[in-house]
Amino acid sequence: MTIVAAKTNTYGPGTLDIQLEQGADFGLTLRLTKNAVAWDLTLVTLVAKMATDWTPSSEEDVSLTVTKTAAVDKNEITVGLTAAQTAAIVPPKTTPTGPGPANAPRKIKLGGWVLDATEGGVVSRLLEGDVWLDRDPQT
Numbered sequence: 576m577t578i579v580a581a582k583t584n585t586y587g588p589g590t591l592d593i594q595l596e597q598g599a600d601f602g603l604t605l606r607l608t609k610n611a612v613a614w615d616l617t618l619v620t621l622v623a624k625m626a627t628d629w630t631p632s633s634e635e636d637v638s639l640t641v642t643k644t645a646a647v648d649k650n651e652i653t654v655g656l657t658a659a660q661t662a663a664i665v666p667p668k669t670t671p672t673g674p675g676p677a678n679a680p681r682k683i684k685l686g687g688w689v690l691d692a693t694e695g696g697v698v699s700r701l702l703e704g705d706v707w708l709d710r711d712p713q714t
Contacts, residue, residue: 588689588700594682594707598662602655604644607692607701613648620693623654625706627686637664639688654690664708683708 584590595601607614623639637660644651664685690702 588703590704591702592704592707593688594709595656595661595664595685596709597664598658600655600658601639601661602653604651604653605702606648607650607652613650615649616643616652616692617649618694621652621690622693623688623690625686625688627706641690 593601593603607616621641621643623641625637625639627637637656640653640655640657642653642655643649644653685706685708688702688704688706689700692699692701
């Protein structure tokens, strides 16, 4: 997994562009804060989804797994996809492009992803960004 670009915004969600390696596990661990303090996520529901610019075989958005970890401050989560899920991604027939040096692996923009939190009936978008696919992962 590679973070392609990240940006915090004064208002609205943060931006986090990610790159998946086809056929490999993807995991992103985040520690969330609210008002500059560790955010106790005990009563918070978190959902992450990836929408693509192509139509997957299921014709639905891809759900990413969101797991709350046992961090002391109860503010740590892991967002992920299994190797089987990333292997099942059929990229669009486009010319590989994307950030990185000219000799970087072939990258294809798949679409975007979001991370939403629901607390007390209020849904908030925490993160959003682009999703890139690395069709030739380096080992």
